[in-house]
Amino acid sequence: MSLINRIKKFFGMEAKPDIEAEPDAAKSAEGASEQEVEKVAEEKAKPRIGYIHLSGCTGDVMSLSENYDILAELLTNMVDIVYGQTLADVWWDDENPMPEMDLALVEGSVCLQDEHSLKELMEVRKRAAMVCAFGSCSATGCFTRYSRGGQQAQPAHESFVPIADLVKVDCAIPGCPPSPEIIAKTVVALINGDMDYLQPMIDLAGMTEACGCDLQLKVVNHALCIGCGTCVMACQTRALDMTNGRPELNSDRCVKCGVCYVQCPRSWWPDEQVKKDLGL
Ligand code: SF4
Ligand code: SF4
Numbered sequence: 072m073s074l075i076n077r078i079k080k081f082f083g084m085e086a087k088p089d090i091e092a093e094p095d096a097a098k099s100a101e102g103a104s105e106q107e108v109e110k111v112a113e114e115k116a117k118p119r120i121g122y123i124h125l126s127g128c129t130g131d132v133m134s135l136s137e138n139y140d141i142l143a144e145l146l147t148n149m150v151d152i153v154y155g156q157t158l159a160d161v162w163w164d165d166e167n168p169m170p171e172m173d174l175a176l177v178e179g180s181v182c183l184q185d186e187h188s189l190k191e192l193m194e195v196r197k198r199a200a201m202v203c204a205f206g207s208c209s210a211t212g213c214f215t216r217y218s219r220g221g222q223q224a225q226p227a228h229e230s231f232v233p234i235a236d237l238v239k240v241d242c243a244i245p246g247c248p249p250s251p252e253i254i255a256k257t258v259v260a261l262i263n264g265d266m267d268y269l270q271p272m273i274d275l276a277g278m279t280e281a282c283g284c285d286l287q288l289k290v291v292n293h294a295l296c297i298g299c300g301t302c303v304m305a306c307q308t309r310a311l312d313m314t315n316g317r318p319e320l321n322s323d324r325c326v327k328c329g330v331c332y333v334q335c336p337r338s339w340w341p342d343e344q345v346k347k348d349l350g351l
Contacts, residue, residue: 118262121154121172122205123195125188126215126231127179131206132157134248135176138255145255149262163194174261175199180208180215181237183230189237196238201261204243204276205254207328209234211281213247216327233279242272245281247307247328271339281329283310283320291317295337302331 122132136142146152152159153170163169175195181188196202207213212233220229234240244257260268283306290296298316310324311331318331332338 117149117151118173118258119153119171120150120258121170121175121195121199122152122158123155123175123177123191124157125177125179125192125209125234126182126185127206127208129157129178130248131176131178131209131246131254134246134251135254137251141255145258150258163191169194169198172199174201174203174258176203176205177209177234178205180212180231180233182228183232184220184225184228192234192238201241202234202238203257203272204234204240204245206249207245207247207281207330210240210243210245210275211279211327211329213281213328214326235276235279240276242269243275243278244272245275245278245329245333247326247330267344270341270344274339275333278329278333281327281332283318283322283325283331285329285332286311286318286335287320289332290335290337297337299336302335305330305334 124132138145153172154161154163154175156162161167161170172195175198177192177195181192183189204210208215210233212231215231218229218231220226222228235243242257244253246253257269257272260266266273283302286296286302296317298313300313300318302318303311303313307328307330308324308326310321310326311318312321313319
């Protein structure tokens with residue numbers, strides 16, 4: 072079964088007949104050597120990835136490109152970038168249909184007053200097996216939560232929401248930006264169909280609101296905080312301090328990225344996996 076159909080099956084979506092996997096497909100390459108046929112088959116099996124740039128700053132895709140040592144391998148041999156102006160110079164409009172994708176990395180939130188962004192997001196949802204909210208703007212709104220409009224050249228552009236407010240999102244990689252490592256590991260897990268690895272990212276798809284105050288509300292107030300300070304280390308705006316062994320928020324500095332809560336070791340506990348590992 073091709074990757075796109077495996078992913079669709081995992082998410083309970085209808086899988087199409089597996090045309091790529093038909094053995095006769097190889098025979099159509101008449102006159103080609105065995106190695107050439109194998110190469111074509113291998114290329115076909117590479118996950119097709121699209122990068123969609125909505126109201127984001129390009130920092131997330133820059134973080135992807137900071138995988139210096141494995142970037143060439145990733146982009147040349149492991150995935151096909153089939154959509155996206157920054158990475159592939161491929162865009163979508165009435166004359167250029169959007170290609171099918173195994174994974175769509177959507178950077179940025181959506182401006183409700185920008186018709187093209189809205190249409191592009193809807194089209195991505197139709198074309199991609201897995202839609203990933205890539206970075207905090209896309210996942211939680213982040214900086215764009217403070218947008219109020221009134222600026223040139225588009226003063227009417229005032230309302231920005233995380234993409235999961237408008238379409239079903241399958242996984243999220245919050246971060247402002249996410250680290251190069253987590254991006255690479257997510258893509259590799261996807262290539263390997265390692266849904267266990269992807270499970271936290273799948274669970275985070277529903278987290279569309281974030282704030283440093285989540286630590287108080289969801290961790291400290293539930294007596295889960297162990298005072299490790301990971302949240303303080305993770306915050307890139309220095310909005311958090313440890314006070315008497317507990318995180319304290321300076322809300323004036325918080326940009327609502329959600330990274331502190333995501334990185335907290337007490338925010339996601341894989342009960343099912345732990346039980347499985349312990350044989351319970
Ligand atoms: S406290 Fe820092 S890490 Fe947490 S949501 Fe605010 S800006 Fe992000
Ligand atoms: S990362 Fe979580 S457990 Fe650690 S200090 Fe922050 S809130 Fe407490």
